[in-house]
Amino acid sequence: MADAPKRSRRRRRGAGTYAQPDQLTSVPTSRNAYVETRQWLLQQHGPVCAYCARLFDERVMTLDHVTPRRGQTAYDRRDNLVLACQTCNGAKRDLAPLAFLLASRVRAANLLRYGAHLSPMLVDLARSLAPADALPAVPAPAAPPANELGDWGLVDDGESPYAD
Numbered sequence: 505m506a507d508a509p510k511r512s513r514r515r516r517r518g519a520g521t522y523a524q525p526d527q528l529t530s531v532p533t534s535r536n537a538y539v540e541t542r543q544w545l546l547q548q549h550g551p552v553c554a555y556c557a558r559l560f561d562e563r564v565m566t567l568d569h570v571t572p573r574r575g576q577t578a579y580d581r582r583d584n585l586v587l588a589c590q591t592c593n594g595a596k597r598d599l600a601p602l603a604f605l606l607a608s609r610v611r612a613a614n615l616l617r618y619g620a621h622l623s624p625m626l627v628d629l630a631r632s633l634a635p636a637d638a639l640p641a642v643p644a645p646a647a648p649p650a651n652e653l654g655d656w657g658l659v660d661d662g663e664s665p666y667a668d
Contacts, residue, residue, distance in 0.1 A: 537580075538567060538580075541567065541582050541585055542565075542567055542587070544582070545567075545585070545586065545587045546562055546565070546587070548621070549587065549618050550562075551565045551587065552587065552618060553565070553587065553588050553589040553592050553614075553618075554568070554586035554587055554588055554592075554614060554615055554618040554619050555568075555586075555588055555589075555592040555596070555604075555611045555614055555615065556589060556591070556592050556611070556614065557614040557617070557618070558589060560589050564589065564590060565587045565588070565589065566587070566588055566589070566590060566593045567585050567586075567587065567588075568585065568586055568587070568588035568592070568593045568596060569584055569585060570584050570585070570586055570601050570615070570619070570622060570626055571584050571600075571601055571626070572598040572599070572600070574598065581623075582621065583621060583622050583623040583626075584622065584623065584626070586615070586618060586619050586622070587618070592611075601626060601629060601630075602629065602633075605629070605630060605633045606633060609633055609634060609635050610635070612629075612630040612631075612633035612634040612635075613630075613634040613635060615630040616630045616631060616634055
């Protein structure tokens with residue numbers, strides 16, 4: 505009696521059906537979603553690179569993940585995508601945003617300007633790395649009138665026992 509060939513119990517690569525990964529984002533990550541995000545960014549800022557702030561033809565602009573994907577669909581959200589020229593996108597590769605922005609702090613200032621839609625964490629990172637002279641001026645809070653003390657509406661009558 506001839507021995508039948510042994511069948512491996514391990515599953516072969518490519519065997520079976522492909523299961524679509526779960527959607528982990530609030531915005532769909534399909535090809536159409538990328539097209540819509542790209543169009544939205546072009547309408548917001550025009551074909552300007554978010555890192556070098558140079559104007560390009562819109563056909564050569566690419567979508568860049570500020571925080572690299574590394575195979576995770578959660579990073580495909582609109583608050584992680586910016587328009588980038590091919591040079592900046594290639595230079596960034598899979599670098600973390602901190603490493604890429606530290607290499608040229610002007611990039612951080614440009615990202616603040618063209619990435620206001622990004623997640624608060626990325627905006628705070630860019631703000632902390634941008635040169636002080638590149639940040640928008642923040643108006644100083646108005647000083648309260650001289651006769652008010654704090655938020656309680658008390659009036660200083662000059663009779664403080666602690667005055668020297």
